[in-house]
Amino acid sequence: MSRPGTREILIVGGGIGGVAAAIALAKCGWRSRVLEKAPEFGEIGYGIQQGPNAYRMLDWLGVMKALEPQAVFTRNLILIDALTDRELARIDCGEAFRRRYGAPYTVVHRRDLHGALLDACRQRDEISLHTSKELVEFTDRGTSVVARFADGSEYEGAALIGADGLRSRVRELVIGDGPPRPAGHVTFRGVVPLDQIRDQSHFDDMVIWCGPDLHFVQYRLRGGTVMNNVATIVSRKFARGERNDYGGPDELMETFARTTPHVQEMLSCVGKDKNWLLHDRDPLPGWTRGNVTLLGDAAHPTLQYLAQGACMAIEDAVVLAAKLRGAASEVGAALQAYEQERYLRAIRVPITARIFGGILHCDGGARDLRNHLLAQRAPDTSWEFDWLYKGIEVPA
Ligand SMILES: Cc1cc2nc3c(=O)[nH]c(=O)nc-3n(C[C@H](O)[C@H](O)[C@H](O)COP(=O)(O)OP(=O)(O)OC[C@H]3O[C@@H](n4cnc5c(N)ncnc54)[C@H](O)[C@@H]3O)c2cc1C
Numbered sequence: 001m002s003r004p005g006t007r008e009i010l011i012v013g014g015g016i017g018g019v020a021a022a023i024a025l026a027k028c029g030w031r032s033r034v035l036e037k038a039p040e041f042g043e044i045g046y047g048i049q050q051g052p053n054a055y056r057m058l059d060w061l062g063v064m065k066a067l068e069p070q071a072v073f074t075r076n077l078i079l080i081d082a083l084t085d086r087e088l089a090r091i092d093c094g095e096a097f098r099r100r101y102g103a104p105y106t107v108v109h110r111r112d113l114h115g116a117l118l119d120a121c122r123q124r125d126e127i128s129l130h131t132s133k134e135l136v137e138f139t140d141r142g143t144s145v146v147a148r149f150a151d152g153s154e155y156e157g158a159a160l161i162g163a164d165g166l167r168s169r170v171r172e173l174v175i176g177d178g179p180p181r182p183a184g185h186v187t188f189r190g191v192v193p194l195d196q197i198r199d200q201s202h203f204d205d206m207v208i209w210c211g212p213d214l215h216f217v218q219y220r221l222r223g224g225t226v227m228n229n230v231a232t233i234v235s236r237k238f239a240r241g242e243r244n245d246y247g248g249p250d251e252l253m254e255t256f257a258r259t260t261p262h263v264q265e266m267l268s269c270v271g272k273d274k275n276w277l278l279h280d281r282d283p284l285p286g287w288t289r290g291n292v293t294l295l296g297d298a299a300h301p302t303l304q305y306l307a308q309g310a311c312m313a314i315e316d317a318v319v320l321a322a323k324l325r326g327a328a329s330e331v332g333a334a335l336q337a338y339e340q341e342r343y344l345r346a347i348r349v350p351i352t353a354r355i356f357g358g359i360l361h362c363d364g365g366a367r368d369l370r371n372h373l374l375a376q377r378a379p380d381t382s383w384e385f386d387w388l389y390k391g392i393e394v395p396a
Pocket residue numbers: 012013014015016017018035036037038047048049050133134135136163164165166167168169170187230276295296297298302304306307308309310311312313
């Protein structure tokens with residue numbers, strides 16, 4: 001068994017949350033070991049939005065300089081009715097927005113974000129990275145935690161952080177609340193060259209076209225050289241109880257049949273051979289037990305409708321490390337303090353994301369009311385997002 005120094009922490013899972021936690025811990029005086037199940041570290045090939053709350057954290061982690069050439073600085077966040085192509089709402093992300101939140105709104109390719117975090121990990125002696133390490137179980141000995149992996153290896157650390165995502169094994173052992181909840185919503189994604197996009201009027205924006213049981217998101221990536229496309233439907237088959245066969249490409253096309261020709265044309269930009277059946281969980285406290293805690297999707301998975309799942313994982317990483325700074329024997333108390341500080345903010349995201357999904361996907365009178373109320377909204381404000389984008393202070 002590997003025997004660590006006294007100030008080493010085990011991080012299970014090397015996604016965005018896990019590697020962000022390793023850098024944050026190193027900045028706060030801790031060594032860490034990132035133990036990833038997959039044979040290689042990596043991320044899927046699609047985009048990710050970063051609210052200003054995450055930008056500030058990434059800047060503190062020291063990765064924004066490497067990431068900025070690849071990031072796209074979003075000009076406006078725009079909501080359009082997919083049945084009429086009429087603009088419903090717009091948030092200007094220019095100077096006033098940056099002043100209000102202390103940072104810009106950016107969009108990046110997941111591989112660029114994860115790659116920048118991973119490079120930062122590789123540059124720090126305090127961090128060791130391991131692949132093909134699938135956590136099976138752990139024992140909390142009170143003063144340390146011993147983790148066992150599928151290949152028979154064992155590691156011991158002062159604490160263990162479960163950053164192992166939606167289907168977290170660590171969560172199963174800490175909370176044991178069963179598998180995540182299928183939402184019955186299904187996403188298709190695609191990244192395409194810019195010449196495949198006929199309407200260039202929104203090239204600098206992040207746009208959501210919303211309609212009954214559907215929405216479509218579009219924004220540029222990789223320094224603006226390609227377009228990221230995400231189509232989501234609320235499956236009527238799932239609602240009818242057809243739980244084993246829902247959300248295929250036929251249902252995607254059928255759900256979008258009422259949208260404008262322009263929106264339907266954009267469906268050619270998403271791949272039809274792969275879909276994502278979306279899940280979240282009913283938010284619960286109790287992510288921390290003794291010297292073990294959870295972070296990111298393992299702690300509070302969310303539907304993607306506020307574009308904040310990874311942003312929350314990054315915030316978790318920074319707050320957790322800040323609580324552990326200076327902690328020696330009182331590691332468990334620091335983990336409890338972390339959960340207490342994060343709990344209400346982190347669960348507000350999945351709860352609000354469900355509500356926001358309902359607003360995007362409504363029909364009939366609800367759609368009329370939504371459009372009417374949005375038409376009264378002052379165009380130069382983003383106050384609805386203050387709680388989210390003002391976020392938390394970066395540590396000193
Ligand atoms: C369609 C879609 C769009 C999204 N868009 C956005 C967006 O715009 N902005 C945003 O902030 N968020 C977005 N999200 C959410 C975001 O992708 C997730 O919240 C984020 O990736 C969670 O990071 P994580 O590190 O907690 O978990 P993960 O990224 O899931 O990483 C977990 C890691 O743990 C590993 N692992 C699992 N089990 C074990 C085990 N037993 N032992 C060892 N390792 C293990 C996995 O292999 C994986 O590498 C989106 C999600 C979806 C589905």
